[in-house]
Amino acid sequence: MPQRIRKLIGTVLLLALMMIWALVAMAIAQGRVTDLPWALQTVSYIVLGTLWVIPAGLLIRWMERPNRTRS
Template sequence: MMPQRIRKLIGTVLLLALVVVWALGAMVIAQGRVTELHWAAQTVCYVLLGTLWVIPAGALIWWMERPDRPKA
């Protein structure tokens, strides 16, 4: 089992990578066909692109914050 300190280090690097990759991916999607949609559909797309990154980030933070197992 990996100690919490190492999980936090790895998780921090992965969170930074997630934010960068998600932002770049969202920009690519937003500049594609989304600009041709009706304004209401554009709003839905932008809201989803702006908030869905929270799901993988939350799972990663949950993994990082798990307590260490007690030593037997």
């Protein structure tokens, strides 16, 4: 698959990932995190806010792969 197509697909998937992640994180924060002590709430918000970087990084790595050259 050409890199140009991978970037298009990856961009759409990144936008979808961020929207879905934000909704899931908000649902978790509203349901479970509000009952925790303030220190655990802080840790939970930090984890929920940064954990999306792992799948996004894998997706970006896939998008940036060079094209295969045919021999």
